[in-house]
Amino acid sequence: MPNFALSIRKSLTVDTDSTVVAESETANAAQAGNGDSDSGVVIETRNLSKIYRDFWGRKKVNALKSLDIEVRKGEVFGLLGPNGSGKSTTIKLILGLLFPSSGRVLVFDKDASETSKNERIGYLPEESYLYKFLTAEETLDFYGRLFDMSGAARKQRVSELIELVGLQGAKHRQLREYSKGMTRRVGLAQALINDPDLVLLDEPTTGLDPIGSREMKDLILSLKKQGKTVLLCSHQLADVQDVCDRVAILDQGELKELGRVADLLKVQDVTEIHTQRLRPEVEAEIKAIIEREGGTCTIDNPTATMEDLFLNIVRESEARPGARRVSGTGTPQEAAKEDQKTEESQGEAGQ
Numbered sequence: 001m002p003n004f005a006l007s008i009r010k011s012l013t014v015d016t017d018s019t020v021v022a023e024s025e026t027a028n029a030a031q032a033g034n035g036d037s038d039s040g041v042v043i044e045t046r047n048l049s050k051i052y053r054d055f056w057g058r059k060k061v062n063a064l065k066s067l068d069i070e071v072r073k074g075e076v077f078g079l080l081g082p083n084g085s086g087k088s089t090t091i092k093l094i095l096g097l098l099f100p101s102s103g104r105v106l107v108f109d110k111d112a113s114e115t116s117k118n119e120r121i122g123y124l125p126e127e128s129y130l131y132k133f134l135t136a137e138e139t140l141d142f143y144g145r146l147f148d149m150s151g152a153a154r155k156q157r158v159s160e161l162i163e164l165v166g167l168q169g170a171k172h173r174q175l176r177e178y179s180k181g182m183t184r185r186v187g188l189a190q191a192l193i194n195d196p197d198l199v200l201l202d203e204p205t206t207g208l209d210p211i212g213s214r215e216m217k218d219l220i221l222s223l224k225k226q227g228k229t230v231l232l233c234s235h236q237l238a239d240v241q242d243v244c245d246r247v248a249i250l251d252q253g254e255l256k257e258l259g260r261v262a263d264l265l266k267v268q269d270v271t272e273i274h275t276q277r278l279r280p281e282v283e284a285e286i287k288a289i290i291e292r293e294g295g296t297c298t299i300d301n302p303t304a305t306m307e308d309l310f311l312n313i314v315r316e317s318e319a320r321p322g323a324r325r326v327s328g329t330g331t332p333q334e335a336a337k338e339d340q341k342t343e344e345s346q347g348e349a350g351q
């Protein structure tokens with residue numbers, strides 16, 4: 001009897017849940033000495049609303065309407081929504097860069113307007129306004145000075161961060177020579193200079209290619225592993241699905257959905273089984289069992305995501321420069337066979 005590696009989605013979800021609980025407990029333990037309350041809530045918005053007004057005080061845009069969310073210690077929380085749905089406004093209200101029109105934001109149990117909380121927050125704005133004639137090293141050193149870090153501490157932190165965001169090869173180049181992706185990485189390093197407990201990321205993957213985007217997502221997951229709390233906002237559905245534990249979906253300033261990503265995406269009345277490739281007789285037997293139960297089933301090979309495919313191709317091309325992989329079957333020999341088949345069938349059609 002072959003040893004099938006069965007993984008049923010229901011049990012997967014349970015696994016995911018328990019990992020997150022275990023990890024956030026570690027995070028709680030890690031931060032227990034920080035003088036935080038035991039509530040485990042890092043950000044709380046209460047009935048938070050923002051109306052932008054024009055110069056004359058006339059109502060211009062109702063950007064956020066009665067938002068109630070809680071972001072807990074150690075989780076990656078996503079604000080997802082189309083352009084103009086109020087994501088950046090929410091982040092700016094949390095930072096205390098904007099004042100609410102009504103309602104409140106509490107960060108580390110303090111009102112968002114209290115500046116002392118900012119020492120524990122890192123922020124990557126939607127557009128990084130970095131001085132383009134400085135190198136990455138000088139930029140980070142500058143931000144280290146703003147946090148009153150000593151020379152030795154700054155030097156160490158700057159080199160750690162440059163390594164973390166993968167800019168060792170470019171650290172002496174001025175930022176004006178950087179690509180959008182590299183600038184985004186400096187932005188992230190700058191957000192982490194003070195080793196913050198809470199990291200706010202506004203559209204962290206904007207302008208990044210799939211590789212840069214994957215690396216940014218891996219960095220976010222590594223922040224979570226270190227016990228940090230991350231709130232990110234994005235209009236990229238894949239970002240949120242790949243890294244967030246919970247998500248709030250906003251539209252036109254209103255909260256439309258809030259919950260665990262795994263729960264929101266679970267299709268309740270379908271069971272999914274993963275196993276190795278089955279012999280046709282076994283497939284037929286499984287189908288027969290399911291039909292006996294009055295059900296229907298389709299058995300197929302799973303598809304990878306376009307991201308997986310792209311990353312594999314790029315990695316392979318870096319490992320073996322010059323090798324050409326042709327779609328579908330993979331090897332050039334098989335591709336040549338396919339070409340021959342096509343030529344033959346065209347020949348037949350022409351006869």
Ligand SMILES: Nc1ncnc2c1ncn2[C@@H]1O[C@H](COP(=O)(O)OP(=O)(O)O)[C@@H](O)[C@H]1O
Nearest residue numbers: 052060061063082083084085086087088089090
């Ligand atoms: N400073 C501002 N003055 C007036 N309206 C603004 C300002 N900033 C944002 N808005 C408006 O508020 C709404 C929400 O914007 P924003 O929070 O930036 O959305 P998102 O980040 O989800 O794209 C949009 O309609 C936007 O045009």
Ligand SMILES: [Mg+2]
Nearest residue numbers: 087088089126
């Ligand atoms: Mg925005």
